[in-house]
């Protein structure tokens with residue numbers, strides 16, 4: 150089977166900085182056009198000058214054979230954001246979106262919020278400038294079960310916020326549960342990114358046959374029933390679901406220890422993983438909607454005119470399962486098995 154799609158966009162990616170940026174950016178730049186770059190560096194990106202400087206470092210690190218790579222910068226929602234600076238950054242085209250992290254929910258989220266309602270003035274700037282709020286929806290209430298945290302956050306924080314600001318565009322990032330799908334179903338102002346790993350795996354894969362640090366991410370991969378709901382939504386072709394890989398590299402030293410860091414690195418083979426999911430669901434004809442056109446429409450851009458071919462064929466070559474950074478860190482690649490079933494060619 151062969152299918153051609155417009156070059157995909159990745160509407161949620163962590164490119165990091167320094168040696169890690171140098172090592173990972175090519176995986177994204179050779180496969181994707183727009184890349185919504187998350188602002189959760191060790192020092193969060195909270196002003197436009199920092200976002201611009203970060204964009205310059207990303208562009209400088211990208212390889213010469215990048216497709217048509219266009220990093221889109223985000224600011225980290227915090228009290229450090231100056232609203233005039235934000236507005237100017239949006240108007241000048243540097244800032245594409247703002248990301249809300251609940252403090253303590255995930256990697257580099259210490260500077261996040263304790264209540265979404267604390268940032269209404271900021272969201273009003275977004276609504277006013279037709280700019281989306283990207284939300285990591287996960288309760289940090291320790292009394293809420295880890296597998297119920299997305300649903301709890303949606304119930305307690307996101308539904309009230311959406312009702313208060315119906316004109317605010319919201320992207321529910323890395324949706325992981327039926328509750329997340331229901332939120333998007335119920336709110337015209339909302340869309341969602343879905344990751345390759347949340348589509349391909351469920352929590353038994355993470356925990357049943359030896360604990361798998363490489364599948365550990367936030368929000369945590371949930372039940373098979375939740376996974377099935379995500380697959381149904383993503384493969385339906387519906388306009389409000391689109392690819393955001395949430396590719397998030399961590400060195401093995403941070404993954405294989407007493408406390409694994411959250412994040413799955415899937416920029417290398419995430420597209421093949423998604424093709425596998427769509428193929429198994431009998432929905433390969435809707436692949437382009439999910440990877441290349443729905444997200445573009447949501448963010449007000451045309452799909453790429455360049456095309457990429459995916460061909461289902463067994464690949465003999467030994468595919469890399471790790472890469473190393475210049476300073477010697479090793480990172481595990483997610484999805485190498487799917488990559489043995491698909492060959493990907495960029496067309497002229």
Ligand code: NCD
Pocket residue numbers: 163189255256257285365366367368395397398411412413
């Ligand atoms: C991300 C990271 O490592 O930066 N980790 C993750 O598990 N997804 C942060 C995030 O998006 O939650």
Ligand code: ZN
Pocket residue numbers: 161162163187395397
């Ligand atoms: Zn992320």
